[in-house]
Amino acid sequence: IDESFDRIKYILTFFQSINLKNIVFNNNELSIKFRDDYLKLTSKDYEIVGTVRREGRIIKATVPFLNLKKHHVAISGKFTYDLHKDILATEGNFTLSDASGTFTATKKSNAIDFELQSDTFKDLKHIIDKFKMNDVVRSWVVDRVQANQYRLHSLSGKGTIEEGKVKIDFDALKGEVLFTDAKIYFKEGLPAVNIPTLILTYSNGGLYFDLKEPIYGGISLEGSSVSILNLLNPNTNLKLKIRAHTAFASEIKNILKAYN
16 A cells, blocks of 8 residues: 555656556556546555546545455455555445445554444355454354354454555454344254354453343244453353253253364
8 A cells, every 4th residue: 555655646747648658567467547637556455546646735536446365355345545654445235255334444644543334244254364364263153153144233443564464453443343144153062053143242352242032942042141261361261141031951961062
């Protein structure tokens, strides 16, 4: 992003129009087209098409199309960039796999913060793959909990850009995802718990599962809850509260035996 804004800054400063194709530079192939505020930049990493203009120290742009090729993310929106203060503010829409939604983000020097939400989608794995998570978090979010549909109510966080890559501050990360027609596999060898809807919340290094009308082996577990605490340190632990409106049947005994 920083390199691209440097290019745009000098384009707007020194040129009225540009039409360059197949520029081979630093193991990359670039093309630039600029005229009457219309700008198109392509490289092996991205393609961006939009209108851009400079007003003093501020660059303003409307971008109907931005394709981050290796991440398979398409973005449209608008941004302003303060050249002196190195502050970027942007908002718009995104598409990732079968998920689409809206976002806002700011970048000040190497610090970033962001917030996004999505419409309903079916493939959660592609979104989770964009974040570096430890094996415990990944297992519960992707493997142990499965659903027919997902919807990201909110995801907000902060991070830094280090050596060209984004490093997420997991202490500041907060998120809420709605799972529809969900199954939870608490323990290997046990049947799944069927749940019409659940809300998964991440905050303060913990995952919290808000279960709506959970059924296990035909038994209602209404009032039960699951949380995974201390995900960011070696003291990670599962807190499972089971409330069953039934006699002490074999299904409940099997849960207790599974957890020793």
